[in-house]
Amino acid sequence: MTNMTTFGNVQRRAEALAANYHDALVPVKEMEFADLKTVKIGGEPHHLRRVARQRVAARLGIPHPYLERCPAELQAEQLNYWLRGERNEEFFVRFDGAEIRAVFTPRYTPADNLEVLERLADIGVMPETKVQVALDAEFMSLSIPDQNRTFEVKGDRLTPGISVSNSEVGLASLSVKAFFLRLVCTNGLIAKTEVSSSYRHVSARILEELPQALGQVQGQLETSKDKMMISMTSPVSDPDATIRAFNRQFQLSQREQEAVAWGFMREFGDTMWHVVNAYTAGAQHSPLTAEENHKLQVVGGMVLGMVQ
Structure with missing residues (x-):
């Protein structure tokens, strides 16, 4: 829903949303999927948000609707199999606290x-x-x-x-x-x-x-x-x-x-x-x-x- 407000209020809202944002270059070899919604990085589990799940599936060439219908074990098997063939050594990962909000290739610099x-x-x-x-x-x-x-x-x-x-x-x-x-x-x-x-x-x-x-x-x-x-x-x-x-x-x-x-x-x-x-x-x-x-x-x- 849209609303009328002031530019200053928008700045403060954006700052509040970004309070726990941080980015990292994550080695692909340190990533392992437990299922579509969870990936371990260096052994630590992280929840993937909706957009991150969709981007990961697209990057690995797996239809996202198909993955959603699979049981968790098959999700993990498919994701980890195709992850091993990823040609980039790192992913650019955007976090909000411990949750992953987006996954990009290192060449992609978001605004x-x-x-x-x-x-x-x-x-x-x-x-x-x-x-x-x-x-x-x-x-x-x-x-x-x-x-x-x-x-x-x-x-x-x-x-x-x-x-x-x-x-x-x-x-x-x-x-x-x-x-x-x-x-x-x-x-x-x-x-x-x-x-x-x-x-x-x-x-x-x-x-x-x-x-x-x-x-x-x-x-x-x-x-x-x-x-x-x-x-x-x-x-x-x-x-x-x-x-x-x-x-x-x-x-x-x-x-x-x-x-x-x-x-x-x-x-x-x-x-x-x-x-x-x-x-x-x-x-x-x-x-x-x-x-x-x-x-x-x-x-x-x-x-x-x-x-x-």
């Missing part, structure tokens, strides 16, 4: 949320700046509206800005995109722009180029404003069927589809603007993770981008 927030502060985002955020241990979606650029489209007041998303555990690359905040309901829409700056996780280059990316994305806002106007006057004969089709196209999970249905009840109507806002309103549904929230805001922007 930390605190680094991203520090860079935003360096380029002028103040602690008291109002922002929209969805933040958990796996994903950060931070949107910064520019209150000085609020505009109106057919009576609907919107504030443009930029959205920065990042995953410390590898769910997505650091990304900078255009953002619109609908003031009547604080729905957030992450626009499909011609300039969408995404980077693989090489922290130094990402953080150096962040100011340029922000400037490029802001230059694309006018295109989205025009599409909003068109969407408000574009009738949809069967909104439910249209939403179901988009749900299939963007491969939404059952929980995400339920959130969109909830959002459409809040934004009920028969234009493309109502369809777009079913997704952006759905992003505020409380059971969603930060990643799911971000996805629905992005899908809303993708749907808007299709408007002709």
